[in-house]
Amino acid sequence: MSNDAIVILREDHKEVRALFREFRRKDVTQARKGQIVAKVVELLTVHTYIENEVMYPEVRRLLPDLEDDVLESYEEHHVADVLVTELSTMQPSDERFDAKTTVLIESVTHHMDEEESDWFPKVREGLGRTQLRELGEKLLAAKERAPRSPAQPSALKKAVDAVVS
């Protein structure tokens, strides 16, 4: 597995996108929708944690010109956090489950598209290969300690930090 920071983050996005696609299929059962959303909640909790803890602050420090993008990302993640936290307590049979998931899919897809088409290229240009590898190692280490559910205290703390700091 690559230790390039951008490759690592792209792989996460790919996994999330595959689940989003499956959720949108017409033949997917309600039970399967529940499993998909549970997995999406877990993946996004980890992914948000490693971006908020490592990627965004490090890029902000190393490439101050990208600060506005980082601040926008914090806000987009914050919106997704709200939906993820609510979905984590819901059942697929709940009236608003599908609608909330659809809004999550739309907003997270927009954010991932922006990272992939706009932000990652800027970061790759600004940082050398070595720095991207060092950043990748930090991302992998953060993954090990990352919360897997929004109910875990470290998930809540990072959400609060991202908004108020």
Ligand SMILES: [Fe+2]
């Ligand atoms: Fe992000």
Ligand SMILES: [Fe+2]
């Ligand atoms: Fe991302």
